[in-house]
Amino acid sequence: MKPLGYWLLLVAFARFSSVYFGYFNIWALQVAVYSKRTMSDVHGRTFAAWTAVTCTLCILCALHLESRPLFLATFASFVIALVHFLLELLVYKTMTVKNFAAPCFFASVSALWMYSELGKLSDDDD
Secondary structure, eight states: OOHHHHHHHHHHHHHHHHHHHHHHOHHHHHHHTOTTSOOOHHHHHHHHHHHHHHHHHHHHHHHTTTOHHHHHHHHHHHHHHHHHHHHHHHTSOOSOHHHHHHHHHHHHHHHHHHHHHGGGSOTTOO
16 A cells, blocks of 8 residues: 555544544534534534545545545545635634644645645546
């Protein structure tokens, strides 16, 4: 497995804690991520479901880095996550810079690393 594959597995397994907190401990998710607003249980479960989907994408991509569609979907999920957290920080003001730092780090490093690998993918890889 390539280093990017190991990184994606690390990211996926690190995110699983957010899935747990979203479903079972909304208070911890609120403190760790959306500390400037109260979260509803529905918001927590929605966040957990989205995060579970992105974890799944990371794992599948890590195991099949040669699959261009899967690679692009995973790459897009990091870009979407980064935009989401930027909006939450700058527009909706539901996060602090401190809360933004970890998701920003993982999404940015992952997206930049994947972007740097895009040229190495063949159009024939499915």
